[in-house]
Amino acid sequence: MRLDDYPMEPRFAATVLSSEEITEEGSEAEVRELVLEVDQHQFDFEVGQSIGVLVEGKGEFGKSVHHRLYTVADTPEPEGKPKITIAVRRCNYVDDYNGEQYIGVNSNYLCDRKPGDKITITGPFGMPFSVPEDKSANLLLIGLGTGIAPFRALVKHIYRDVGDWKGKVRLLYGAHSGLELLYMNNKRDDFTNYYDETTFAAFKALSPRPNWADPIAWDFAIEDRADEIWKMLSDEHTFVYVAGQKAIRDALDKLFSEMCESDAVWAKTKAALVKEGRWVELVY
Numbered sequence: 144m145r146l147d148d149y150p151m152e153p154r155f156a157a158t159v160l161s162s163e164e165i166t167e168e169g170s171e172a173e174v175r176e177l178v179l180e181v182d183q184h185q186f187d188f189e190v191g192q193s194i195g196v197l198v199e200g201k202g203e204f205g206k207s208v209h210h211r212l213y214t215v216a217d218t219p220e221p222e223g224k225p226k227i228t229i230a231v232r233r234c235n236y237v238d239d240y241n242g243e244q245y246i247g248v249n250s251n252y253l254c255d256r257k258p259g260d261k262i263t264i265t266g267p268f269g270m271p272f273s274v275p276e277d278k279s280a281n282l283l284l285i286g287l288g289t290g291i292a293p294f295r296a297l298v299k300h301i302y303r304d305v306g307d308w309k310g311k312v313r314l315l316y317g318a319h320s321g322l323e324l325l326y327m328n329n330k331r332d333d334f335t336n337y338y339d340e341t342t343f344a345a346f347k348a349l350s351p352r353p354n355w356a357d358p359i360a361w362d363f364a365i366e367d368r369a370d371e372i373w374k375m376l377s378d379e380h381t382f383v384y385v386a387g388q389k390a391i392r393d394a395l396d397k398l399f400s401e402m403c404e405s406d407a408v409w410a411k412t413k414a415a416l417v418k419e420g421r422w423v424e425l426v427y
């Protein structure tokens with residue numbers, strides 16, 4: 144779905160309750176976790192959905208409204224006004240055409256908000272990652288950068304709300320440096336809550352060189368686990384959920400093609416998984 148296809152109405156007022164940097168000091172990237180409270184009760188959202196944030200800016204022809212999406216990073220609370228947690232990376236980018244540096248409107252706006260500030264949101268939208276009814280289903284969750292957000296909520300939901308999960312849950316998480324590993328660094332290590340769960344395991348993939356443009360070394364991360372992952376993929380009770388920037392799609396296609404030693408075999412395998420609803424991507 145293209146961004147233009149997400150409706151900008153209805154709009155809801157929300158208040159920023161907190162804003163915390165969750166990347167470690169010294170990290171090139173800045174990611175902040177914001178907790179928002181919707182000013183009214185009617186905003187029911189579920190794990191895996193995204194909200195829209197509207198920011199007024201200046202366009203070529205006067206005023207314009209920027210609409211960008213953020214995936215919810217926590218489960219909904221049962222009572223009170225809806226509270227929404229999002230993890231926002233401050234984005235700046237260099238225009239390929241004129242080489243000028245621009246700041247991303249919405250991400251900078253959000254990262255600059257302070258507790259008490261009011262913002263305008265839309266949604267909630269989509270629900271790409273559903274929880275299988277069968278508790279013995281395996282989940283292979285693969286996230287890059289802010290793509291960890293939906294999995295933080297999903298893993299919490301599985302172990303806290305659903306409970307007694309029998310299938311394997313494997314979280315494969317990539318970032319450009321250990322300082323950027325969201326919810327798995329010295330600042331915030333939320334995933335340690337599940338390390339006692341016998342069915343849960345998380346493994347990290349980092350860039351061998353800590354530069355934003357360097358590719359993530361997914362192959363090193365799964366070298367020892369390639370057999371397990373391939374076995375999971377071949378099991379009809381396995382669901383693979385992928386989230387994060389678009390680069391993750393190509394990286395995974397390359398990796399899995401190498402694992403099955405053929406581009407064609409991987410393309411066919413993936414197409415079948417997608418068709419069965421067992422390979423779902425949330426890429427942006």
Ligand SMILES: Cc1cc2nc3c(=O)[nH]c(=O)nc-3n(C[C@H](O)[C@H](O)[C@H](O)COP(=O)(O)OP(=O)(O)OC[C@H]3O[C@@H](n4cnc5c(N)ncnc54)[C@H](O)[C@@H]3O)c2cc1C
Pocket residue numbers: 193209211212213214215229230231232233234235236246247248249250251288289290292388425426427
């Ligand atoms: C379904 C969906 C869910 C999303 N969930 C999240 C989320 O949970 N957290 C989040 O930070 N963003 C998320 N995004 C991206 C977000 O909507 C914005 O695109 C991003 O914040 C940049 O918006 P901007 O207005 O600041 O800058 P823009 O001018 O729109 O973009 C600036 C540059 O930043 C790059 N960029 C965009 N998002 C990221 C990112 N997350 N990490 C690194 N570079 C990026 C773009 O490719 C572009 O080059 C999601 C997008 C979609 C479609």
